[in-house]
Amino acid sequence: MSLPSSVTVHAPATIANVGCGFDVLGLCLTAPYDTVRLTRRAEPGLVIRHLDDYDLPTDPSRNVAGAALLALLRAAPEPLGFEVEITKGIRPGSGIGSSAASAAGAVVAANALLGNRFNHKELIDMAMYGEAVASGVRHADNIAPAICGGFTLVRAVTPALDVLALPAPPLWVAVVHPQFEVKTKEARAVLPTSVPLALAVRQWANVGGLVAGFLTQDNELIARALEDYIVEPARAALIPGLGDAKRLALAAGALGGGISGSGPSIFMLNRDEATAHAAAEALGSVYRKMGIDFHLHVGPIASQGAKVVATE
16 A cells, blocks of 8 residues: 555644643643645655744744654654645644644654554654744643543653543533733743642642543542642733633633643633533633633544544
């Protein structure tokens, strides 16, 4: 069976941290998504084009998809060349895994062109080089769900990557993306460098409770465990309207939520589609009143991550 010469991949947005799970928990969304098209080229190396208006770098070493693909080229025994076309459906700096989507989509597309020779763990490790370009840190909490889908737990990044891909809980997600940017590097700069032990214990308990709640589909436990005692309080000042948005979404029936990734997007988990739409309207009402443009995204947690949608 001959391999395709070109593939197109849809790489979805993701929710990182998921409340209490800073840098370790992630969820995959159904939309929005980046579109990444890879075509084989005879010459080794990468040519990158962006088919959008974000003016992102096309130098492979400075482009998140390029950095991920350079890692893949290093892992391949033979010289390879790809032409990469990226259409960003996820705005950079949105807090819903924009850089992760491009990096994940690129390595999934390349893997499809190579007959799927790399496994998910290897692809995650490669795509993390893209996150290092975006934020200065090789973290996997967006990358893992973008590749594996569903709900993921990053148990360790060093000395060896250890990721658990778990079934997607049957919940719906409401996301509001206020149209201002919070850069990941800036959001990390405000984090505390030390945490009181008692506070850390409360946070660990919530991480365990949230994972247990997802696996047992215990919505009341999920609602209790979503609270973040450490990171969200430090970042709250970067996101005007956060407190009001969460309060109104909870009143509309949401289980709970918080800052998505480093923000400014805010996510809320919900029992069903109707509640998710009500929570989304509540989230949006805060920014409508503030005079800040916003986008809303509503959908179930996606069971599949980046996927091939076309081959040639």
